[in-house]
Amino acid sequence: MRKSPWKEDGVKRKIIWLLISLIIFCVLNSWLLSGTRKLIYLDAAILPEGQLKSWHNLGTLGGAFVPVFRNVPYVENIKGKKAVNLSGVDILLRSTFAPPGYLNGKQPFTITARVYVAELAQRQTILNWSQEPEKSAIFGLGKGLNAAFFNSDRLKVCFRGGYPQPREWHLITLVYDKQKLTLYVDGWFNAESQGQVNIKPGSFFYLGGQVAPGFPLPFDPFNGYLASLELLDTAYSPVEVWNASGHREAIPLYPAEGQMLGTLNVSLQWEKSDERANYFSIYFSSNRGEVEKGLAKAGKGNLGGDSHHLDISNLEPGKTYFWRVDQLDSKGQVLQPGIIRSFKIDDGSARNPVPHNLHGSVSRELNRLLWTPGPWATSQDVYFALDPKIVAKGKPAIKDLKPGLNSFFIPEKNLKYGETYYWRIDTQNGSGPSSPGQLWSFRVQDSPSDEDLTFFVVADLHYGSTVNSRDINRLMAKSMNSLPGQSYPEEFGLKGKVHTPRGVVVLGDIVDDGDSVEAEKFWQEYVEDFGLKGDKLLAFPVYEGFGEHDGASNGLVRTNLKNRNKLRPELKSISADGLHYSWDWGKVHFVQLNLYPGSVGEEYLNIWGRRFTGDARYPKHSLEFLIEDLRRNVGSSGRPVVIFQHYGFDSWSEAWWTQKERAAFLQAIQPYNVIAIFWGHSHVIQSLAWNGIKTWCAGTINNDPESGNYLVVNIKTGRRSGQMIVASRKAEKWASAEKFSFKMKKEPAKR
Template sequence: MRAQRASSWCAVLAAAMLLPALRPCAAQEPLVVLDAERLRPGPLSVWHSGGRLEGPFAVEGETPAVELVDGRKAVVFSGKQFLRSAAPAPPEISGGRAFSVAAWVQPARVTGRQVIASWGARRDDRIEFGCGRGRGNALTAGRTSAGFARTPPAGQWHHLAFTYRDGHLCIYIDGEPDSVHKLKLTPETGFPLVVAAVRDAGDARFAGGFRGALAALRIWDRELCHREIRNDMGLFGAFGPQPADGAVCDERRIALRWHDGLDRTARCRVFFGTDRSAVEAMNARALLAELPASHDHRGEVAAGTLTPGLTYAWRVEQLAADGSRLDAGKVWTFRVSEGPASAPLPRTNVAGVPVDTRRLSWKPGRYARSQTVYFGTDREAVNAGSAVLAAGLPPSQTDIALPAPLEHGRTYYWRVAQDNGELPPAAGQLWTFRTEDMPVPGHLTFFVVSDTHYGLDWRVEPAVQQLIDDMNFLPGTALPPGAGGGIVRTPRGVIHLGDITNDGKADQWQAFVRDFGLKGEARLAYPVYELFGNHDGGAAGAVRKGIIERNRARASLTAVSSNGLHYAWEWEGIRFINVNISPGPTTRPYDPQHSSDFLRDQLARLRDRNQPVILLQHFGFDKRESLRWWPEEWRKALSRTIAGFNVAAIFHGHDHETDIYAWNGIDVFDAPHVRDADVPERPVRHGYFVVQIADGRMAVAERRLDRQWGMACLRTFNWTKGTEK
């Protein structure tokens, strides 16, 4: 299904732009200033602009109101009115020239197309700053668009800023950089600026009406720097600390770095130490240094050699030339790492570790003088230091033999503690792993996920990584009653049913490869078998090319199509057939590249017609979404192709509604998918199916991102007599 990209709300910043004649003024003064603080509460008929460009913005459509919204006076728009400047946008903000726009906005919701401001007449010569759903949620200019990396949520005040110069658009949210876009903006002048909508010249209709509150809008005919953007939103303290606030530093020798928050800062006093209260009070004993501001307003001072394991606080006080305080500065903290052991093997929080594993390995910490390894199945004993495997190991030792063979289906704990000599010791992180379950012929477990949409929004990757972490350590967990109870056993692999990416771009595909790997070597601890979907690009795209390349490295496959895309394999005598987007011949734009031919070939190669088959595809049979994406004649052809064969189940994605249903008497499983990643005021939802086949039954249970169970079912699985297991 069409997953829309980061719906950014409020690009409010919009472009304000306006008006008439330039008057002499300071170079730093904005061209346009719309400030709701100057307005009287109640209905608004005109909003006068200050700054170097003066003039009225008249209301058209319904009358907006000036109200107090969460402590700010603002103009509240319902999407049915807009403001139009009396004078045209000036040439200073057109034709590729530098400009900056800043605004305070609170969108009511993120939905549809909502324009905060625009200028230019025709679509190809106009800039729109807005909020809503879609890829150009921050800016649209003809065929060019830019989106927020992190979409600001609705129902909250946000300061948005856009700066443009020499083909680079920088977006800031609440005083912090959000994203940089390389694009060319050449808006046309001679037409009015429109606030809260977009309108073509000579057309009385308007579109994209903004719903929310606008407290201020300012425009400059130059590029603002980061400090100036922060100043516009009322922030004047030093910023950009290095080490970052809350960071853990590996090095002991630290230089403190920052940016001055005001261009009139003459001197800075840096307070620093392990006594946070002294730093907060700016006590003289916490004064590390006083130094003049540099010409570029970047500060740096050496903090010296610090002690591992301690937390340090610091702040930067800014002083004027006369010595008076300009800003006291925020208190930042960082911690110096004790240099613990790292890089454990087996990896921590993974299941399926082979029982023939004979050694533990790790990377010793940088300060180690000796090491002690704790190991066992008793978590508390390992934590407490009573389960000693070996003590007094030299600092260079990186592995150790296990005392006995590992047992099937057991959870083990271990850690490496370090004596760091004169420095504080490092207790070491508690690591854990679970071994593979005892193999049972005819028993099969696998996981199924779909529609990860890498690239949809910045929140997608953390959500998918969280999902992977849950998969990695799920074995041993109790299944829900609806799936027949018992525990989740070690999966043979993970099947991904397509729409891996949101736009089929190479960087999105590489993010998938980074997280899912191929054979359990990446964040995901199990082999993965992926399909392509409608969001994954065409035949010449990065995703399909990547699948072809990966199929060459999948040694477990029983067959690969002649074009290298479609493939099949067997688990416990069940033939899994991947036809990718759908069974079909060829078409545009969602070309299955003759997957139906591959399906027929694979069915013809079964041991007999009773051998169980599980069909994997992206498009499904649900009436909500899937049917309109692939032709009815293809579905009829599929029905004829599989008639008489033991197709035990079909798994698909695309629909974005987890479901379990039947098609032509076949059990169909519509796999979990990403949801609400582009709706910032809602939590991201995702999940996967846990599938277990044993003793003539197939259990399918939805495992959600919140680590709760969702829908579940228990079906009869037709292990026809004579089928190998």
């Protein structure tokens, strides 16, 4: 009699479970004998493709991970590996077992995860077993300063050594040895943080995200593929991490790949990764091909298996060198060819010019140039002229300047408006070769005009958000400094050159978390980079407002804004609480309303169906300030008005303030000639019409790992009409532009 399909399936299930039980028994027995325990061991390779309702833990803690929400993950093949797809807005797995009490930071541990993500977010949580404030254990991936592991604001790890490349498989390893946290990517050291963690284990492990009170979805979700995960009760050594990543070559430690060295001597350093290695064969040359082929001329001989470094001297400035370390067995046979690494020797030239190269708007009163001399300078020659050919081939303005001196006084007084000057520093290095300097230039600011206004608009700087956020913000400040004198994009139908801006308007979210203990640090970075009156890296006055990320009403950012508002020159009005303000440039009136135009702040549901909480969401009577400011400073003149705020008019922004508030705002400005509203928050450059008023979102200048955008605005005013250009700019190129006309005086409404 033929067995029913149901009975056949039952037999198959029993066989599968017997095989899994046998695997678990063998693995556990091996771990117990070795003294190292894998507390959690998840391996997608043994899972069948399709829905995953339970992911069994092969580690010593047993149990499984099961879905928290209705949706369940799928097991799929992605780029040659079987993995669990944890992407999706509501996919989160929770353990059926509790974290052991000894995972509190008093014992070492190692976490490894083989992951694949399509793109990096600020933080994507892979595994966590505590979300207790200042006692957390959150392991993940991303661009944020707490992305790799977060224990507290004092102790966290980020991918400071470089982000894992999206759309590739990576093995992320975190090692805690009771003294520090060390992060590795694919076996390579990435970053570390010194200190002992203090963890308060929660009731469960969570895989693929965090849980937040009142939040119906995973918080900081992983949104990627997980092929395997291990949590061990020991601290892996660097060699164990290297080997677990599939490497058997000697570990090259120093110099790091691409490192720039300011010395003519170097000590190559490495570590053995194969216990069978009795010797090391070293290859070193400025010719990569010689090292790749292992030519004798690149050979530096064989060293014993207990050797870890080789000293090399008399290197040449400006050259790139290549090296590799082969591991040899007792018979001198190559076990593993080494990995080729490169580094570069500083070329000895002067650097760090002030004003920075290509600066487009220095003051006419500039009287001194500064630089950093080269590391081996014995004397310096300074070249300066209006003609770059003279600087390139003429005689120096000063010859044989001592290496301890780093300044040059400009012979001219009151430099000419719009003129470009060129300069260079040639360096003599004693008995070594000289170092010709780079041709630097700067341009003097334009003559100001009340009929031809230029200003820049930036939004969402988010200092402290990601590893590269400050570097990118500084890059964009230099981009703004360099833009005056360059041509508007003809491909968008524009002509003429960008003039020196009257200022830079900042539309909020200056720091990423204005309520954090590190808010002051990141605020100071902003001040050092953007200044107030064109007195720091940014060459122009700034007119900033706050966003919801900048913290509460009595927080650091808003308090500092109040103090800065007292120092801004030529303001027309400041609100009673010191937050909102207005000013005139020429015939145009400008108003900074900070978060958005509102009164006390309406109660409303956010996009997740929950009520917003916290003081940071309140507009602080900006609408009342706007009404009174326009009455006093514009009145019935009909002259143009430009408004700045953080929240705007796309679907994302409109979820953060109510229709009732927008209606009240519209009613307040209808009698006036509002020609433009600029806003931020949404991180995407947009041009939208709102009730017949032109509005623009300035996007974000910080789109780590890439630069973002800023807006270049030019307003020409005449007697009866004006013309406005709004163009978006990335660090090195134009992205979009539009031009339109407006009336200089608003006609009274018809009755």
